[in-house]
Amino acid sequence: MSLIEMKHLRLIDTIHQVGSLKNAAERLYLTQSALSHQLKELESRLETRIFHRVNNKLVFTPSGKAIRDAAKEVLEKMQALENAIQETKKDNLKDYIHGYSKAETVRLNNQAKSVEQILHWDSKWDSGSLILEAGCGVGSQTIIIARLNPESRFVSVDLSSRSLKKAQESIDQNQIENVAFQQADILKLPFEDDYFDHIFLCFVLEHLSKPMDAVQELKRVLKPKGTITLIEGDHGSTYFYPDSINAMKAVEAQVRLQKMKGGNPNIGRELYPILDKSGFTDIVVSPRQVYVDDSKPELVEGFIKNTFTAMIEGISDEALAQKIIDKKELDCGIEDLYRTADGGGTFCYTFFKAQASL
Ligand SMILES: C[S@@+](CC[C@H](N)C(=O)[O-])C[C@H]1O[C@@H](n2cnc3c(N)ncnc32)[C@H](O)[C@@H]1O
Structure with missing residues (x-):
């Protein structure tokens, strides 16, 4: 020294x-x-x-x-x-595809609420646990998991200070007291080795150019025998009725744009290999399909319109600027996605939830 x-x-x-x-x-x-x-x-x-x-x-x-x-x-x-x-x-x-607009905050909250049951019926950890939520954004998932685990403490981190501020406001409004927010980069966490009992991450690996590096860093701060829970989507799992070539082109435009920015919106299918290569054991991946038809009006609004189609609309300007798709195809594609939410349409999308231990 x-x-x-x-x-x-x-x-x-x-x-x-x-x-x-x-x-x-x-x-x-x-x-x-x-x-x-x-x-x-x-x-x-x-x-x-x-x-x-x-x-x-x-x-x-x-x-x-x-x-x-x-x-x-x-x-x-x-x-x-x-x-x-x-x-x-x-x-x-800047490279984060969805950005940090008010509309995106609303979309993230809609997303979390609309698929809460499908994703979180089993998001429960031993009471007294210290849990790291990596990439908490505006706190849409934080509220759900903190409420489900009132006897545990959460440290929820994100790169964006603006999102953390919104997350804190939302936690305060909901009078939730077992969460502390902290600005941090998942790739270089400000925590000691073996610090957390469990780790939770939702919709973040898809935005990282080196998701394995992030998982390694999460592993570093996880105690021996601790568990990791990852939830990611996979846009390749999208299909709907009425079918539409333009709607599929609009989804593909989002996939290409995200990949250009170093991410991978089809990462759901890779969760098992990522965890396996990172040295985790007892890996269980559970596909969580969202299936929507007229009998589920809350999912028609909350998922088809306010989560998925809102996401495609949210990247429209950039997809056009990057000349990934032409305007006519994109506009028709978005219209056709909305059409699946009109009477008689159906929509399918699959999330992947992976759980594993050290
Ligand atoms: C799609 S949002 C998901 C937010 C939240 N988990 C949810 O499901 O509502 C992705 C979040 O990951 C954050 N993020 C991206 N890269 C990050 C990094 N390297 N470290 C910490 N947060 C990161 C972004 O700032 C953004 O808030």
Whole structure:
């Protein structure tokens, strides 16, 4: 380990900026004695003085000056690195196909509610568990799983601070108290190894260019014998009546656009191999088909119109801009998807829910 730590560099740089130990302690939220302790620690490790007191003023010694100049340089480099990482995150967010509009928030909430029974009848963990929800978005699934597991605690993370704010509002409105939200990247989680009892993730791997890397990182923070639950869709499982070539072309346009952005909306079928290659055991994949006809008016509204077709409408502008489909085909395709929700139509889509343990 180096004799000089980051805390020492921050200390020296702050003292240089504010000119006194008292002001530096305030700026760094330290007590004066803690600050003096750090200073003495550094001087004793380096076996040299950093300051002299001249007329009640702090004057840097030659060693102090060298540390002061190096501290400035290192801290600026650290800041530049942090800025670059923030930019990378913005790029990740920019590539996220559905975006973060109000309409998308409504769509995610509709999606979660409309298929709640199909996806979550078995989303239950031992009471007292600590569960990581990875990629919680605006909290649409969070509300459901937190309510189903009132004796467990959830840490729900997402890359988007805007989504987390909405998620927090929604949890507060619903008076749910067993969830803490945190901004984090699934590919680099800010948690120790073996930290969580269980992990839950829904509709996120489909957006990642390296889903296996994400699963590896989730595995790292999972305790031995812990479990992972993944839910993903698979657009290849979409079929409907009345059939329509344009509607199928519109769905295919969404698949191509998402793949261009590095994702894979047909990932549902790959969950078993992903978990298997990642070293999980006891893998069980359960296809959850949503079948809609006139006898299920809530699914006609909630799923066909407000989840699936709303999703295709949501990517229309970008699909046209990327020239993946022509406008006439897309408009007719969307109209035909809505037609399956008119009397006499039917619609099928299959989600995949995978559960496995370490
Ligand atoms: C389709 S939304 C699903 C949200 C929620 N799980 C649901 O089912 O309603 C996908 C979410 O994954 C998040 N996401 C994408 N990549 C991520 C990453 N690397 N780390 C954390 N969150 C990520 C996005 O910000 C977005 O909120």
